[in-house]
Amino acid sequence: EAGVVQSPRYKIIEKKQPVAFWCNPISGHNTLYWYLQNLGQGPELLIRYENEEAVDDSQLPKDRFSAERLKGVDSTLKIQPAELGDSAVYLCASTGATGELFFGEGSRLTVL
Amino acid sequence: AQSVTQLDSQVPVFEEAPVELRCNYSSSVSVYLFWYVQYPNQGLQLLLKYLSGSTLVKGINGFEAEFNKSQTSFHLRKPSVHISDTAEYFCAVSPLNSGYSTLTFGKGTMLLVSP
Numbered sequence: 350e351a352g353v354v355q356s357p358r359y360k361i362i363e364k365k366q367p368v369a370f371w372c373n374p375i376s377g378h379n380t381l382y383w384y385l386q387n388l389g390q391g392p393e394l395l396i397r398y399e400n401e402e403a404v405d406d407s408q409l410p411k412d413r414f415s416a417e418r419l420k421g422v423d424s425t426l427k428i429q430p431a432e433l434g435d436s437a438v439y440l441c442a443s444t445g446a447t448g449e450l451f452f453g454e455g456s457r458l459t460v461l
Numbered sequence: 462a463q464s465v466t467q468l469d470s471q472v473p474v475f476e477e478a479p480v481e482l483r484c485n486y487s488s489s490v491s492v493y494l495f496w497y498v499q500y501p502n503q504g505l506q507l508l509l510k511y512l513s514g515s516t517l518v519k520g521i522n523g524f525e526a527e528f529n530k531s532q533t534s535f536h537l538r539k540p541s542v543h544i545s546d547t548a549e550y551f552c553a554v555s556p557l558n559s560g561y562s563t564l565t566f567g568k569g570t571m572l573l574v575s576p
Contacts, residue, residue: 353504382561391465391551393504405562440504448515448561452504 351375353453355441361459367429370456374422374443376408378451383416383426384440392440398424413441436460463488463554465567473573476544482537482570484552492554494535495564496526499549508550511535522546547574 354373359397362368374381379400384392397405400421409416413432418424428435438455468483469556484491497505509520516528526537535552552567 389568391568397562444561449507450561454502454504
């Protein structure tokens with residue numbers, strides 16, 4: 350069974366440019382999470398989806414960050430415009446019936 | 462709200478030696494407790510979890526952890542480490558009524574195993 354797939358794995362952009370990250374969860378997993386992991390820190394939740402509905406986006410900086418999960422499967426996280434402080438790893442995770450979280454390998458963003 | 466404190470940012474240890482990674486938490490409600498491992502350039506993988514029952518929990522790769530409610534701790538142990546155990550380890554908690562959906566992570570402890 351394929352795990353959570355994220356792309357791109359690495360992205361380098363200049364500040365003020367847009368960037369998007371894509372996540373494909375494990376098949377059948379209805380709950381999808383985006384986490385932010387700064388260097389030397391633990392992951393912090395940005396947004397949680399139940400199917401296509403964002404049920405917890407309280408920690409998502411909505412002035413520059415947006416996310417969507419249009420058909421309740423794949424999800425995209427966008428930053429526009431990116432700032433230097435956005436350099437981090439963006440982790441996607443999903444859960445199914447057992448509730449256990451399965452993480453993708455992450456997308457590492459460097460903003461110059 | 463919950464918070465997790467991992468007391469050591471880095472733990473160096475020699476191969477085949479025992480190791481303990483410390484985790485303390487704070488919460489106004491009862492919580493589930495977790496340990497995750499993150500190998501370089503990879504996502505997090507669940508090592509073990511405490512939901513209820515016996516306070517000594519065994520996980521993958523020979524790791525175990527003991528829940529101590531009075532000390533609000535959930536320390537991770539392994540009696541003999543291998544080079545391949547070199548990784549970042551994260552302790553996490555989640556309120557009982559939210560299952561896995563509201564995980565709060567500690568800052569992580571880097572375990573460095575040398576020959």
